[in-house]
Amino acid sequence: MFQQSWLKKRRWLLLILVLIGIVSIGFTMHNQRFYHQPIAKVVRVGKTGRARRTSDQFKNIDHQYDQRLVAVIMNGHYRGRRLTLTNTYSDSQPMDQRFRVGDQVFLTQLHQHRGTLSANIAGYKRDTVLVTLAWLVVTLLLLMMGRSGAWALVSVIVNALLFMAAVTLDLNENGEHVLPIFSVLTVIFAFVSLLLVLGPSKKMLATFSATVIGTFAALGVSLLVFAWTHERGIYYESMQYVTQVPRPLFLAETLLGSLGAVMDESSDIIATLFELKQLEPTVSARQLFMSGRNVGKSIMGPLINVLFLIFMADTFTSSLLYIKNGNSWGYTFAMNMSLGTVQSLVSGIGIVLAIPLVSAFGALLLGRRAK
Known part of the structure; x- marks a missing residue:
């Protein structure tokens, strides 16, 4: 009975989403003419050369192979012309790829010499895969969550645009006001996300207040600890590809990461209190406050562990590379994992502080004074 009702309500939406998916995926498979960079499709893979054994000073062993590929150019002045490409890949494939028939690749340095075309491979054409994954996410979100999923999707798009605007403003300011910019962005993120998802309600007001206060309180506590310990053990120089002063960037990154965790916990607690009120x-009010505390204590541990695993997973590959190249565990942790650990701890502080805050706000807004 439930499945029939669900299918009846969602069948037109499902049909529209399927049509959109077919059109979108079909377009990305045949949109080569809209690219300025040359694109070629591999039509034949020649015989792969013999494996070449390589090793380094740390006795890491790998094997490299040479490929000869025949490809057809699919756009531009030389559309329809064939050319032969060479490709070198390894077993580990850290910075290279093995290509197969049907793969579409971008080309660089394409030119013609005595009637023969030559070029280098720049990488895969991945838009079809990306569009397919995005379509699956949107489809599942709309089918499972309905209107709430649609508003959640809108909030993600709006936040992405706001983030791009903040990054552009930071670049225009040459990184001089990175922390104030992203502090304001944190408040806007929380307000826009909760307003779109929860609507203008008491639930939104309580969640927003607890989220903002808990996030900035966690950052304030961390700054006090940094000042007390003189930031010993925090290696800002391990931040990769940073062209600005790393400390403000690290604090801004920590602020945004803590915001997500605190908002998640606050939403869960407030939703539980509203269900209890119904x-x-x-x-x-006292009963609501105690219920919020109990809910927070139940989800606090798993949420902190999830954050820790996310931060550690982000540094997993580089840490393996450090250890495999003869570095000690201490040096590997300091150069790869220390900043992620600090961010996890700051987010954990925000999670702990948010529990009494959101419980108190929920109790004040929803509670009934005992006679």
């Missing part, structure tokens, strides 16, 4: 309209 089931028991006469519940008192």
Whole structure:
């Protein structure tokens, strides 16, 4: 009965989404003419050369192979022309790829010499894969969550645009006001996300207040600890590809990461308190506060562990590379994992502080004073 009702409500939406998916994926498979960079499709893979054994000073062993590929150019002045490409890949494939028939690749340095075309491979054409994954995410979100999923999708798009605007402003300011810019962005992120998802309601007001206060309180506590310890053990120089002063960037990154964790926890607690209020309209403010604390204590541990695993997973590959190249565990942790650990701890502080805050806000807005 439930499945029939669900299919009846969603069948037109499902049909529209399927049509959009077919059109989008089909377009990305045949949109080569809209690219300025030359694109070629591999039509034949020649015989792969013999493996060449390579090793380094740390006795890491790998094997390299040479490929000869025949490809057809699919756009530009030489559209329809064939050319032979060479490709070198290894077993580990850290910075290279093995190509197969049907793969579409970008070309660089394409030119003609005595009637023969030559070029180098720049990488895969991946737009079809990206569009397919995006379509799957949107489809599942809309089918499973309905209107709430649509508003959540809108909030993600709006936040992405706001983030791009903040990054552009930071670049225009040459990184001189990175922390104030992203502090304001944090408040805007929280307000826009909760307003679109929860609507203008008491639930949104309580969640927003607890999220903002908990996030900035966590950053304030961390700054006090940094000042007390003189930031010993924090290696800002391990931040990769940083062209600005790394410390403000690290604090801005920590602020945004803590915001996500605190907002997640606050939304869960507030949603539980509102459900409790609907089931028991006469519940008192004290009972709501204690219920919020109990919910927070239940989800606090798993949420902190999830954050820790996310930060550690981000440095997993580089840490393996450091250890495999003869570096000690201590040096590997300091150069790869220390900043992620600090961010996890700051987010954990925000999670802990948010529990009494969101419980108190929920109790004040929803509670009924006992006679």
